[in-house]
Every structure is written in C-alpha cells, then in structure tokens.
Amino acid sequence: MLLPFFFQQGFHTVECTYPCGVCNKTFRDRDSLKVHQHVHTGERPYHCDVCNKTFIDRSYLKVHQRVHTGERPYCCDVCNKTFSDRRNLNVHLRVHTGERPHCCDVCNKTFSYTGSLSAHQRVHTGERPYRCDVCNKTFIHKSSLKVHQRVHTGERPYCCDVCSKTFSNTGSLYLHQRVHTGEHPYHCDVCNKTFSTRSNLKVHQGVHTGERPYRCELCNKSFRNMGLLKLHQRVHTGERPYHCDVCNKTFRDTGSLNVHQRVHTGERPYRCDVCNKTFSQSCNLKVHQRVHTV
Numbered sequence: 001m002l003l004p005f006f007f008q009q010g011f012h013t014v015e016c017t018y019p020c021g022v023c024n025k026t027f028r029d030r031d032s033l034k035v036h037q038h039v040h041t042g043e044r045p046y047h048c049d050v051c052n053k054t055f056i057d058r059s060y061l062k063v064h065q066r067v068h069t070g071e072r073p074y075c076c077d078v079c080n081k082t083f084s085d086r087r088n089l090n091v092h093l094r095v096h097t098g099e100r101p102h103c104c105d106v107c108n109k110t111f112s113y114t115g116s117l118s119a120h121q122r123v124h125t126g127e128r129p130y131r132c133d134v135c136n137k138t139f140i141h142k143s144s145l146k147v148h149q150r151v152h153t154g155e156r157p158y159c160c161d162v163c164s165k166t167f168s169n170t171g172s173l174y175l176h177q178r179v180h181t182g183e184h185p186y187h188c189d190v191c192n193k194t195f196s197t198r199s200n201l202k203v204h205q206g207v208h209t210g211e212r213p214y215r216c217e218l219c220n221k222s223f224r225n226m227g228l229l230k231l232h233q234r235v236h237t238g239e240r241p242y243h244c245d246v247c248n249k250t251f252r253d254t255g256s257l258n259v260h261q262r263v264h265t266g267e268r269p270y271r272c273d274v275c276n277k278t279f280s281q282s283c284n285l286k287v288h289q290r291v292h293t294v
Contacts, residue, residue, distance in 0.1 A: 199225075 017026035018033040022040045027033040035057045044054035046061040050068045055061040072082035074089040078096045083089040100110035102117040106124045111117040128138035130145040134152045139145040147169045156166035158173040162180045167173040184194035186201040190208045195201040206224035214229040215222045223229040240250035242257040246264045251257040268278035270285040274292045279285040
C-alpha cells in the first residue's frame with residue numbers, strides 16, 4: 001500500500017509527498033507516483049495507433065501524437081516560433097533571455113539545455129557513443145551520426161530556394177545561401193578582408209601569421225588547414241574521387257571538377273569589364289586583363 005508523508009502545520013496535518021519505494025523520489029500525488037513507477041517496471045501502457053510507439057504516461061503520448069498531426073499549439077511571443085510541447089517552448093525562451101543554467105563542472109562552460117551539457121561533457125570524457133554501421137566512424141551526438149549517414153545514402157534533403165542546389169544538412173545550406181545574399185559576417189582585423197564562414201577566416205589569418213600547422217608525413221609540405229593537407233595527400237595516393245558524369249574524367253577536388261564541367265556546359269562565368277570577353281576560369285580572365293594594362 002502506498003503511504004504518503006505528512007507534516008504538521010499549526011493545528012492541521014498537511015499531506016506532503018508520496019515516496020517511491022525503489023528510488024525514494026517523492027511526488028505530490030498518487031497518480032504521479034504511479035506514472036513514475038513505470039520507469040522501474042519498464043511498463044509503457046500508452047500506445048500510438050499511428051506508429052506503435054509506446055509511452056509511460058498518457059500526456060507523453062498526447063505530445064507525441066502532434067508529430068503526426070503537425071499540431072504546434074505553443075507559440076513564442078518574441079519570434080513566433082511554434083512548438084508541440086510547452087517544455088520545449090520554455091527551453092527555447094532561453095535563446096531570447098540568454099539564460100544558460102546548466103554548467104560544466106570541468107571547464108565551467110554554460111548551456112541552455114541539459115542535453116547540450118551532456119553532449120559537451122563527452123569532449124572531456126572522450127565518449128563517442130554513436131557509431132556508423134557502414135564505416136564504423138563514431139560521433140558524440142546522435143544528430144551528427146544521422147547527418148554523416150547521408151554520405152553513404154546520398155540523401156541531400158535540404159534545397160536552396162534560389163539555385164536548387166541540395167545539401168545533406170541545414171548548416172551547409174545556410175552557409176551556401178550567403179553566395180546569393182553576399183553576406184560576409186567574418187572580418188579579418190588585420191586587412192579587413194571579409195569571409196562568409198568562420199573557418200575561411202581562420203584559414204586566411206594564416207596568411208598574416210605564417211602559421212602552417214598541418215604537415216604531410218610523406219613530403220613534409222605544410223598547410224594552413226586540414227582540408228588543404230587532405231587534398232594534397234591525394235597527390236601521393238593517386239586518389240581522384242570526383243567523377244565527371246559526362247566523360248568519366250576524374251579529379252582530386254570538386255573545384256577542378258566544376259571547372260572541367262564547363263567544357264560540356266559551355267558556361268563562361270568570368271567576364272572582362274573592358275571588352276566583355278568571357279572565360280571559364282578566373283585565372284584565364286586575369287591573364288587576359290594584362291592585354292588592357294600594357
């Protein structure tokens with residue numbers, strides 16, 4: 001039999017809490033305790049009739065069903081973003097308030113969400129619990145694994161509404177859109193050159209510092225970033241992973257493939273602003289412009 005705790009307040013005895021007999025967690029009412037006990041028993045009596053997913057509490061089922069109905073009844077009064085669950089709205093509001101109540105006890109970095117803190121702590125523990133069953137690569141986040149798996153499936157579900165180019169993740173789409181908007185939010189404080197991505201700025205700053213921390217272990221040539229090193233290593237391995245679907249010619253990098261494809265498309269995107277002659281490559285335009293400067 002479930003027995004509540006009581007305490008004395010003046011002349012009245014006030015019911016306080018119902019304790020769980022397994023973990024001693026306490027609850028204000030008997031029903032909440034009964035729902036909690038499903039955690040220990042493994043019982044999930046509430047069942048979605050669309051996808052058969054099961055839940056320990058009727059309220060969790062109700063929230064889940066909004067995945068199928070599309071209902072998002074909770075609205076942020078700052079940015080009008082909508083949510084299927086009030087708790088998600090409450091957490092989202094921290095974006096606007098700046099509240100970051102969850103703190104890492106190793107480095108004191110703070111987070112808005114407990115999930116973000118838990119994932120961050122894996123940086124310190126080295127834990128990478130999510131593994132790709134195709135190539136065995138491991139990840140800190142489940143979402144990172146999901147995005148990675150698109151390398152194997154070829155799925156590119158995110159589409160640019162300007163040029164219809166597709167991407168495997170929203171971050172890549174967001175960065176690509178700056179090609180169309182011209183946005184360059186990252187600024188070099190030495191030469192004032194601007195960049196569309198933080199990583200491009202970081203690579204550029206190596207021009208000023210002379211830093212080239214990435215070294216080829218075969219020829220000792222050094223590079224400003226890992227991407228350039230990986231590209232260079234194909235000189236030694238002979239790898240040419242990019243393939244023209246018209247003539248089957250292969251290339252070490254996507255840039256070379258894109259330039260080559262203009263042979264087939266006839267595209268000449270680089271135009272001389274003096275004589276209007278067009279070129280398929282920017283380097284050819286630069287050579288041509290010397291005709292006008294002589």
